[in-house]
Amino acid sequence: MGRKFKASKEEKIQACKDYINGSASNANIGKSLGVAESTVRKWVKSYRIHGDEAFNYRSYNRTYSISFKKMVIERYLSGESSSTELAAEYLLHQSMVMGWVNSYNDGIDIKEYNPTTEVYTMKNRKTTFDERLEIVKYVISNDNNYKKASLKYGIPYPSVNKWTKVYLEKGKNGLRYKKRGPKIRLDVDLNSMGEIEKLKYKLKREIEKRELAELKLEILKKKEELEQKSNSRK
Secondary structure: OOOOOOOOHHHHHHHHHHHHOOOOOHHHHHHHHOOOHHHHHHHHHHHHHHHHHHHOOOOOOOOEOHHHHHHHHHHHHOOOOOHHHHHHHHOOOHHHHHHHHHHHHOOOOOOOEOOOOHHHHOOOOOOOHHHHHHHHHHHHHOOOOHHHHHHHHOOOHHHHHHHHHHHHHHOHHHHOOOOOOOOOOOOOOHHHOOHHHHHHHHHHHHHHHHHHHHHHHHHHHHHHHHHHHHHHOO
16 A cells, blocks of 8 residues: 555544545545555544544543443444444444444453553563563463553563463463573484483473463363353353
8 A cells, every 4th residue: 555654633634524525535545545445434434523533642541331331332233323333433443342242242241441551651670580470370360361460560561461472372481581692593403412311301391391281271271161151141
């Protein structure tokens, strides 16, 4: 599409005006700004309702009450409004609207969302390997609630999220910080090892594989528990 940067507020407003007065189509606007036609349609819908304020910058996440979510869900399920219309009216992402609807249809309880912005803005601090491991295990044992772990341990949300993903992918050794410097890859040559060294190396790898397998089993068990709770409410 040519452009890679994000459209400014002024560009969005002008795009809506151009569409409304008939001087440009969704396709032409989308091509000139490097966005999809569906994005332009959403801009126009929001602009018709909110005017210039539809594109005001928001540096924080919004809070959505249970009653608000249920109202949006009911309007969608009743056929009163489409997900695109609801997203435009309430300045939401369409995927967010459908996420609420799908959760409701799956029997998952609708919960109030409060982003607690400090988990994103708090300063990072030095942590030990044992601390990082404890935080990750806390996240997993609490249904992957990164925000809860962030508040409990005073660690920014992005760090908690990153450590958990690394742990799930590489195991606990992925949480060890490596010394800075040029990265030198050393391929392990088993043929150059003695029998005892080979056994030690293989034992170490087997332990790592077993730990990852146990972790995956723990996650599967939690998923099954959540599914059973969800099915029991249907």
